[in-house]
Amino acid sequence: xxxxxxxxxxxxxxxxxxxxxxxxxxxxxxxxxxxxxxxxxxxxxxxxxxxxxxxxxxxxxxxxxxxxxxxxxxxxxxxxxxxxxxxxxxxxxxxxxxxxxxxxxxxxxxxxxxxxxxxxxxxxxxxxxxxxxxxxxxxxxxxxxxxxxxxxxxxxxxxxxxxxxxxxxxxxxxxxxxxxxxxxxxxxxxxxxxxxxxxxxxxxxxxxxxxxxxxxxxxxxxxxxxxxxxxxxxxxxxxxxxxxxxxxxxxxxxxxxxx
Amino acid sequence: xxxxxxxxxxxxxxxxxxxxxxxxxxxxxxxxxxxxxxxxxxxxxxxxxxxxxxxxxxxxxxxxxxxxxxxxxxxxxxxxxxxxxxxxxxxxxxxxxxxxxxxxxxxxxxxxxxxxxxxxxxxxxxxxxxxxxxxxxxxxxxxxxxxxxxxxxxxxxxxxxxxxxxxxxxxxxxxxxxxxxxxxxxxxxxxxxxxxxxxxxxxxxxxxxxxxxxxxxxxxxxxxxxxxxxxxxxxxxxxxxxxxxxxxxxxxxxxxxxxxxxxx
Numbered sequence: 001x002x003x004x005x006x007x008x009x010x011x012x013x014x015x016x017x018x019x020x021x022x023x024x025x026x027x028x029x030x031x032x033x034x035x036x037x038x039x040x041x042x043x044x045x046x047x048x049x050x051x052x053x054x055x056x057x058x059x060x061x062x063x064x065x066x067x068x069x070x071x072x073x074x075x076x077x078x079x080x081x082x083x084x085x086x087x088x089x090x091x092x093x094x095x096x097x098x099x100x101x102x103x104x105x106x107x108x109x110x111x112x113x114x115x116x117x118x119x120x121x122x123x124x125x126x127x128x129x130x131x132x133x134x135x136x137x138x139x140x141x142x143x144x145x146x147x148x149x150x151x152x153x154x155x156x157x158x159x160x161x162x163x164x165x166x167x168x169x170x171x172x173x174x175x176x177x178x179x180x181x182x183x184x185x186x187x188x189x190x191x192x193x194x195x196x197x198x199x200x201x202x203x204x205x206x207x208x209x210x211x212x213x214x215x216x217x218x219x220x221x222x223x224x225x226x227x228x229x230x231x232x233x234x235x236x237x238x239x240x241x242x243x244x245x246x247x248x249x250x251x252x253x254x255x256x257x258x259x
Numbered sequence: 260x261x262x263x264x265x266x267x268x269x270x271x272x273x274x275x276x277x278x279x280x281x282x283x284x285x286x287x288x289x290x291x292x293x294x295x296x297x298x299x300x301x302x303x304x305x306x307x308x309x310x311x312x313x314x315x316x317x318x319x320x321x322x323x324x325x326x327x328x329x330x331x332x333x334x335x336x337x338x339x340x341x342x343x344x345x346x347x348x349x350x351x352x353x354x355x356x357x358x359x360x361x362x363x364x365x366x367x368x369x370x371x372x373x374x375x376x377x378x379x380x381x382x383x384x385x386x387x388x389x390x391x392x393x394x395x396x397x398x399x400x401x402x403x404x405x406x407x408x409x410x411x412x413x414x415x416x417x418x419x420x421x422x423x424x425x426x427x428x429x430x431x432x433x434x435x436x437x438x439x440x441x442x443x444x445x446x447x448x449x450x451x452x453x454x455x456x457x458x459x460x461x462x463x464x465x466x467x468x469x470x471x472x473x474x475x476x477x478x479x480x481x482x483x484x485x486x487x488x489x490x491x492x493x494x495x496x497x498x499x500x501x502x503x504x505x506x507x508x509x510x511x512x513x514x515x516x517x518x519x520x521x522x523x
Contacts, residue, residue: 119370125364125366126372127356128321128323128359129360129384130384130436131356131387132353132356140383143374144374
């Protein structure tokens, strides 16, 4: 039978909050690591040098082509079989590693698209000024690519919050595992799972609002803004960035000839 | 301008020397043996129909395009390659970058960095390539922006500037690296007609100050007045070259005549 009071009882309980917190922080950490590795992979993927290009493509193929769960299980349950100390991970290590490595493959394609969206003239101008490829990437290309990367990155994080539930298979006590752990012995499996669902919904919904705010701040459709300068935080969120003063868009027919 | 060039000292220095430069893109040969020389302080203007290879050749000068054969020397240095025995081996990226730092280039579509203000565009390379201290770079940048008439726009972002203003910032940005040679790739072709003049004015000023310039352009008025020498290219070869009076008034080749009659 179903008992709503069980739902309320566990909804804001310490263990549930703890579980939600674990879900949140491993999602954030894994997403961040995924972005960093993914950017590196994207640059390798773009390179015409096969020493960089081929391993990157191979990596992306493997990690996008096989299930995340299987990857997690390989890291946690499979690798220890090799008896290599460096390749034996705790559940938490395997969880974050697996989520990051998997995410990196998807981020690589997203960042690659961002880099390709930057006008090729930018790299030419940078090179003509004596910049090396890597300097130009860091200072000129990637900052501009960031703007294009933000919306899909937001969606990836939304996915991450949910796919983090798979690490429950490894025994990591995040939100889903918490629900299972406390649901069975108390005969309130459904109630606990509903509570967990509630927390997932809260997190993804709040993130949805934040994502919307960031995208509007960055004016992703470029309706009337300058690109953002400043550090990476400013570039990805728009908060705290230096921005050119807005000039009101003139009404049709009232344009003067000044420039 | 042409009077001055004939009074030049005999020890005129070759700033650019191209020897039998060939370039193909796949099966198509775009440059079929270009040989030319630009002396220090000269302004050489390259004209010709589209597809003639003039822009490709210009981009070979700073190794933005790799040549298929031949040699290019800038200020006496072989560009893009080094001699190893009897073979030419491509230089490392670092060396090429350093070579490019001595050559300024201005592009048809400006290519300003949109995430940086005009001032930041101009100081970017001096700070990160030449490791100039920021204060010094900013001072130099303001001086250059003043020179191109845009000191008041130093803190504007490119998208707030007109095409002519953006191109002038681009010129200042190229000058900030103190180049020995300036390359102009149809620098005014993407501008509205009323904005072309302000850019040509800056280019002319540079030429008068003694900058060595190679200019690809369709602006025949500029070519006639500012060039020390005109090179007419067609189908990947130099058809004719000479001082403006000769090219414009007494062209020797039929193709030159045909081209000029179409645009003048």
